[in-house]
Amino acid sequence: MLSADEARAKLLDNARPVRQTEAIPLEAALGRVLAEPLIAAVTVPPLDNSAMDGYALRLADWAEDKWLHVAQRIPAGQLGHPLTLGTAARIFTGAPVPEGADTVVMQEDCEVRDDHVRIAKPPKLGAHIRRAGEDIAHGQTVLQAGERLNAARLGVAASVGATELTVHRKLKVALFFTGDEIVLPGHPLKAGQIYNSNRATLLALLQGLGCEVHDLGIVADNLDATVNALEQASRHADVVITSGGVSVGEEDHVKAAVERLGRIEMWKVAMKPGKPLVYGRLNTIAGVDTDFLGLPGNPVSAFVVFCLFVRPFLLARMGAARAEALSFTVPAGFDWKKPGERREFLRARIEHGRAVLYPNQSSGVLTSVAWADGLVDIESGHTVREGDDVRFWPLTELLK
Template identity: 45%
Template sequence: MARLKGIGPGHAPMSVDEAGARAVSVAAPVAGLQTLPLSQADGRVLAEDIRAGLPLPPFANSAVDGYALRFGDLALGSETRLPVLGRIAAGEAAATLAAPGVLRIFTGAPIPPGADTVVMQEDVRREGDVVVLPPGLQRGDNLRPAGEDVAPGDLVLSAGHRLRPQDLGLLAAIGHEHVTVRRRPRVALFSTGDELTEPGQPLPPAGIYDANRALLRALLARAGAEPVDLGILRDDRDSLPARLAEAARDCDLVVTSGGVSVGEEDHVRAALSALGTLDFWRVAIKPGKPVAVGTVAGTPFLGLPGNPVAVFVTFAFIARPMLARLAGALYPPLLRLPVRLGFSHQGKPGRREFLRVSLEQGVDGVSLARRHSGEGAGSLVSLVQSDGLVELAEDLPPAEEGEIRPFLPYAALLG
């Protein structure tokens, strides 16, 4: 008989923070590295530190279109007239500025040896082959020194960092063509329930289309995983263990939606008793109380609720940290933004609630949160028509209209 933990009759729901930490503890970074061109590396997790092999910028250059000069040639407290001795465009080598005068220079062009200041073209008056420079210039104006952004040997990006477009631009700027990244975790994905029908098929009486797999496929991909869609698991106590075990052999994580509550037809928890461990199966969160974390034949297992909004919320706070661990990725805390409530809410003590809200511009600059009218855990429309979630902590009094509470935009939850 497999080991089951924390599911006795007196077992209290686990806090959201503890559930996320326990889910992470079940997982370990997957083995396997890949070397990819930058064009294929967006969203992948770095497998090694990257240090700069050259300075950035690689040479001193002009930050503006203007004129390069020697600061010592300027008159103090009055205009200065200097001849134009030549020009330097981006990509051209610069001749030394050895005599009093200026060189016409363009953005990104190298600063000529001898010059130490650039004046913007808008700030000078040109009279034929002479420019008239205003007083008040400062040595080093509009000059970008070599290594201003990155010096040789600097740590540019750390192992575990999930690459973004701006990271790829930086890597290209320091001459990297390829990066070594971790393999994407393969995630077996099931929906469970006899009531489910594949989209596109005739809908039987009392049937519903399976929305959760479409939702979870996209969430998994955005979290950096490789979804392996294994379809619908029917409410069949006898066949469930074999299907789960097969998925566990081929993947790094098994994810199901539905079937982990306390109903007589919720068989996923029971199937785990024949296959592995169940670490916990209830979380003090609304929506999304029935969440199961454990292992199936040694492979991490995550059982999410059956209602789509509960799937979305629990994925954000329990699945994403777990997937980051599998991917070997660093997972910074979610950034919460302050909003003013445009509603009151009497929550249930001891349970953290996440309310779907839309934002309006407040008169004082603080965004005003309006609660969506669709409150049910099955209301996908409420997710589509809202901007994010207001978080109501389990240890705070009821929320009153006008209070400032934390807000999580969907963009932050989707990665």
């Protein structure tokens, strides 16, 4: 078995970014991956401007008991006149600082009488002035190719006047499930059957990444049906993902079906939950290999494997330059006395500054994932005593 780190590295080494690009409106670009750097055609801010509502003055004109004539009023969006000696300008946040002024005093520090203002507290040279270009200079690269576009990055793009962005096309992912025991919600359950929770989970995870998902539903639990489904999926998808049928039982047909149509490059990871993880390539009619990822059927295993392995792989295939999730250490609010033979990822949440575990860590207990806000990472062979530092992977990182 590969270690979790080895498996992740192998997947990322095989992740080939899609090459096709498209120009789309700024408003439609959330979650997409930028294919070309964005260069600023303007300076931001374009002029020195006030960071406060207050008064603009020349510092040399200030004295503690001196009243300055307020000679002009400058709202945001309007240009003032050059400041004459011995005067001040009423100015508002975002308004251009008039020529001749070198300091802004916020209105809370001013005493106003008719059209005169007095500043008793000594102002500081350059105070409350946002300088032209202090955010973005003309010609600066403000967004790099490979950045995944979030709200902040779209705001930066808008600030330099961009109306559309060139992004990698959406990654096409085909998804199907195996197992005669699973049934879609809305259908009656027969003896021995369960509802397919993995479909709802994986569809949501893929849609959250911005993939174009082709849902092929549930495939009959036999080799021929699995081969046919893989062949059909590989014709139109960049990546085919399945859930279930990747273990070593007589009714697990996915691995054999992949080997009939292509090759297996990775199988089994030394982790819990989620040991059976298959990566391979399917040979398409067009001669272009389609990536295959076979996830476990247990719902917690499928979720954890997706977060730790499938998500970074898909992001890299989407063209994202950075797919790493951030983690941190936190004191354990539990004891873990039995060292495991595999690296364990335990469903946990932080309460009162400590990581506490869901009481049932079975790979079939999906409620543990809904309850948790992260995964505690325990290396194989390690034990934990309450108060020890443990690695914590927040779901906000693993799902973004």
